[in-house]
Amino acid sequence: MKESLPKFDSTFSIDCVVFGFDEGELKILLIERNEEPFKDWWALPGNIVGERESLDQSASRILRELTGLTNIYMEQFYTFGDVNRHPQGRVVSIAYYALLRLGGEKSLKPMSNYAKQAYWRNVKDLPKLAFDHQQIFEKGLEKIKRRIKHQPIAFELLPEKFTLTQLQNVYEVILNKKLDKRNFRKKMLSFGVLKDLEEKQQGVSFRAATLYKFDKRKYAKLFGKEISF
Amino acid sequence: MKESLPKFDSTFSIDCVVFGFDEGELKILLIERNEEPFKDWWALPGNIVGERESLDQSASRILRELTGLTNIYMEQFYTFGDVNRHPQGRVVSIAYYALLRLGGEKSLKPMSNYAKQAYWRNVKDLPKLAFDHQQIFEKGLEKIKRRIKHQPIAFELLPEKFTLTQLQNVYEVILNKKLDKRNFRKKMLSFGVLKDLEEKQQGVSFRAATLYKFDKRKYAKLFGKEISF
DNA sequence: ATTACTTAGTGTAAAACATACACGCTATAT
DNA sequence: ATATAGCGTGTATGTTTTACACTAAGTAAT
Numbered sequence: 001m002k003e004s005l006p007k008f009d010s011t012f013s014i015d016c017v018v019f020g021f022d023e024g025e026l027k028i029l030l031i032e033r034n035e036e037p038f039k040d041w042w043a044l045p046g047n048i049v050g051e052r053e054s055l056d057q058s059a060s061r062i063l064r065e066l067t068g069l070t071n072i073y074m075e076q077f078y079t080f081g082d083v084n085r086h087p088q089g090r091v092v093s094i095a096y097y098a099l100l101r102l103g104g105e106k107s108l109k110p111m112s113n114y115a116k117q118a119y120w121r122n123v124k125d126l127p128k129l130a131f132d133h134q135q136i137f138e139k140g141l142e143k144i145k146r147r148i149k150h151q152p153i154a155f156e157l158l159p160e161k162f163t164l165t166q167l168q169n170v171y172e173v174i175l176n177k178k179l180d181k182r183n184f185r186k187k188m189l190s191f192g193v194l195k196d197l198e199e200k201q202q203g204v205s206f207r208a209a210t211l212y213k214f215d216k217r218k219y220a221k222l223f224g225k226e227i228s229f
Numbered sequence: 230m231k232e233s234l235p236k237f238d239s240t241f242s243i244d245c246v247v248f249g250f251d252e253g254e255l256k257i258l259l260i261e262r263n264e265e266p267f268k269d270w271w272a273l274p275g276n277i278v279g280e281r282e283s284l285d286q287s288a289s290r291i292l293r294e295l296t297g298l299t300n301i302y303m304e305q306f307y308t309f310g311d312v313n314r315h316p317q318g319r320v321v322s323i324a325y326y327a328l329l330r331l332g333g334e335k336s337l338k339p340m341s342n343y344a345k346q347a348y349w350r351n352v353k354d355l356p357k358l359a360f361d362h363q364q365i366f367e368k369g370l371e372k373i374k375r376r377i378k379h380q381p382i383a384f385e386l387l388p389e390k391f392t393l394t395q396l397q398n399v400y401e402v403i404l405n406k407k408l409d410k411r412n413f414r415k416k417m418l419s420f421g422v423l424k425d426l427e428e429k430q431q432g433v434s435f436r437a438a439t440l441y442k443f444d445k446r447k448y449a450k451l452f453g454k455e456i457s458f
Numbered sequence: 459a460t461t462a463c464t465t466a467g468t469g470t471a472a473a474a475c476a477t478a479c480a481c482g483c484t485a486t487a488t
Numbered sequence: 489a490t491a492t493a494g495c496g497t498g499t500a501t502g503t504t505t506t507a508c509a510c511t512a513a514g515t516a517a518t
Contacts, residue, residue, distance in 0.1 A: 010240065010241070010280070011239065012239070012241060012310075012321055049310070049321075051239070051319065052312055053312065054310055054311050054312055055308065055310035055311075055321070076307065076308060078305065079284065079305060079308040079323050081241075081278070081283055081284035081323065082283050082284075083281055083282070083283055090280065092241055092278075092284070092321070092323070094308050094310065094321070163495090164495090164496090165494080165495080180477075180478075180479085181495095181496085181497095182478095182479085182496085182497070182498080183476075183477065183478085185496080185497085186497095186498095187475095187476090200485090204485085204486085204494085205485090205486060205487070205492095205493085205494095206484085206485065206486060206487090206492070206493045206494050206495085207483080207484045207485045207486075207493075207494055207495050207496095208484090208485065208486090208494095208495085209494080209495060209496085210495085210496090392466090393466090393467090394465080394466080409506080409507075409508085410466090410467085410468095411467085411468070411469080411507095411508085411509095412505075412506070412507085414467080414468090415468095415469095416504095416505090433465085433514090433515090434464080434514090434515055434516075435463075435464045435465050435466085435513085435514060435515060435516095436464070436465050436466050436467090436512080436513045436514045436515080437465090437466085437513085437514070437515095438465075438466055438467085439466085439467090459518100460517105460518085461516100461517085461518080462515100462516085462517080462518100463514100463515085463516080463517100464513100464514090464515085464516105465512105465513090465514090465515105466511100466512075466513075466514095467510105467511090467512075467513095468509105468510090468511085468512095469508105469509105470507105470508095471506100471507095471508100472505100472506085472507090473504100473505080473506075473507100474503100474504080474505070474506085475502105475503080475504070475505085476501100476502080476503070476504085477500100477501080477502075477503090478499100478500095478501085478502100479498105479499095479500100480497105480498105481496105481497090482495105482496095482497095483494105483495075483496075483497100484493105484494095484495075484496100485492100485493100485494095485495095486491100486492085486493095487490100487491085487492080488489100488490085488491085488492100
């Protein structure tokens with residue numbers, strides 16, 4: 001039975017563009033490779049898909065190994081399959097982006113086997129990347145630029161409780177343009193998916209802003225209608 | 230060198246959701262399988278990716294073998310990789326949608342090896358499909374629904390010269406809702422990407438409509454601005 | 459030639475939405 | 489007390505979207 005499938009010297013991997021937002025900057029996680037090919041180069045975190053793993057499971061595993069976190073927001077966005085993208089053989093790579101709350105504690109586990117360590121790097125200042133990872137990163141960034149206009153993904157980059165200014169910053173840094181404060185607030189609040197927590201920021205050195213949280217229940221009720229920026 | 234990549238009993242394939250528009254209906258191409266597994270079932274056209282083929286090349290090849298046509302508009306949209314999606318082994322499938330002008334001549338080549346014949350089927354009346362092809366189809370349809378709102382893909386389904394009513398029909402059948410004629414025309418013409426050919430339809434049994442064509446040059450100049458429906 | 463039929467093609471008013479724009483308020487730090 | 493820095497707010501204008509119905513033109517049948 002199994003014999004009827006052609007067998008090539010080929011396999012598939014997952015690569016992840018892991019976005020985080022910190023101090024007003026959009027960052028991604030990069031690893032420093034510890035193995036050939038591209039030893040000592042910077043690369044996107046990724047790995048070969050296990051024999052008994054679905055693609056989503058594999059991506060989750062990679063993120064867990066990398067950050068210790070589960071339940072990270074994650075989405076498959078494109079598959080890269082040029083014949084020579086990997087110098088050691090035919091490796092088709094399924095790319096995911098992930099968005100996560102980078103809450104001060106930038107504690108990343110020391111990496112196993114193939115990588116020395118992972119670091120957050122500002123997307124505006126990336127080093128040269130291994131394989132076709134530059135291309136993968138660019139496509140991932142493009143995808144979240146589109147998606148943030150219609151889907152409530154910005155919240156994935158923020159802590160549970162956030163201020164409107166922080167939210168606006170996320171939009172600005174991803175869309176790469178300044179937005180008008182009053183218009184942004186008016187529109188964002190008009191969707192009715194933010195819950196005013198009647199609570200102020202703590203520990204800021206000037207006037208504290210009101211905290212909000214994203215209200216998933218209310219968002220679910222919008223079903224059909226689209227948020228748009 | 231090559232030995233450092235883990236080898237599983239796995240491979241990858243392409244599956245294509247080929248959309249056509251004819252007589253006011255949105256159709257897709259299905260093949261009747263002539264091989265196990267799922268012998269005699271309906272399925273999306275697809276095939277194993279060749280050892281020296283990129284994914285796009287492989288998809289083009291499948292479409293060429295199926296329709297005899299090259300230069301079909303085509304786009305990768307998702308990769309399906311559940312462990313058990315293929316009963317004979319681990320087959321990850323990269324899915325493409327294609328849009329083509331179904332101009333009366335529904336002449337499809339008789340299929341080689343794995344399929345008896347291909348047929349156009351209305352998307353509103355599809356048979357049960359092999360593998361996870363129902364899921365693939367649904368995701369493909371969803372994608373073109375989104376994409377037609379922002380990208381000029383409707384033209385790919387129409388002949389070079391078309392009437393505004395035909396164009397509106399494409400939108401209506403893909404978005405699955407009626408649109409207002411006057412508003413549709415106003416908006417569509419306002420983008421300035423349709424060239425009035427100052428020429429009327431031939432051989433219709435009532436008042437002939439003006440023919441237009443999509444003007445790629447002008448569309449290219451819009452770069453940045455977005456068409457939206 | 460007349461008539462019946464079918465689709466083409468057209469405008470406007472009201473509502474909703476997007477944009478542009480600037481200053482007083484408040485909590486903190488000194 | 490005062491300086492500071494970010495918070496929070498409203499309006500007027502322009503643009504876009506929506507809802508809505510009839511006449512014009514060409515063909516076919518008689």
